[in-house]
Amino acid sequence: MIPVGRIEDLPEGESLRIEAGDGHAAIAVFHSEGAFYAIDDTCSHQDASLSEGWLEGCYVECPLHAALFDLRSGMPTCLPARKPVRTHAVTVVDGMLYVHPLVPAVQEEAVA
Numbered sequence: 001m002i003p004v005g006r007i008e009d010l011p012e013g014e015s016l017r018i019e020a021g022d023g024h025a026a027i028a029v030f031h032s033e034g035a036f037y038a039i040d041d042t043c044s045h046q047d048a049s050l051s052e053g054w055l056e057g058c059y060v061e062c063p064l065h066a067a068l069f070d071l072r073s074g075m076p077t078c079l080p081a082r083k084p085v086r087t088h089a090v091t092v093v094d095g096m097l098y099v100h101p102l103v104p105a106v107q108e109e110a111v112a
């Protein structure tokens with residue numbers, strides 16, 4: 001469990017990148033429409049930081065080639081990305097935001 005910070009330090013519509021440590025990939029954390037989300041920071045298409053993308057409700061648009069990812073599932077909704085990014089569970093305890101790097105936020109559907 002990684003402490004991200006106080007919830008007021010990540011205002012609505014903002015995102016940030018955190019290092020997960022222990023060899024894990026960096027994680028992007030978002031605050032959108034009253035909820036917090038965490039996904040892998042690196043786009044599944046190429047090497048772009050999704051924390052630098054544009055938030056649109058429950059979606060983030062990759063800043064490099066504009067693939068759109070669903071923050072709830074990590075699934076891309078358009079090309080050029082074809083693979084999902086991992087989601088990570090987020091909890092708030094006493095105003096502190098935590099990310100759980102190895103716990104998926106939702107059960108992803110199997111991809112054929």
Ligand code: FES
Pocket residue numbers: 043044045046047048062063064065066067079080081
């Ligand atoms: S790097 Fe994200 S869509 Fe290409």
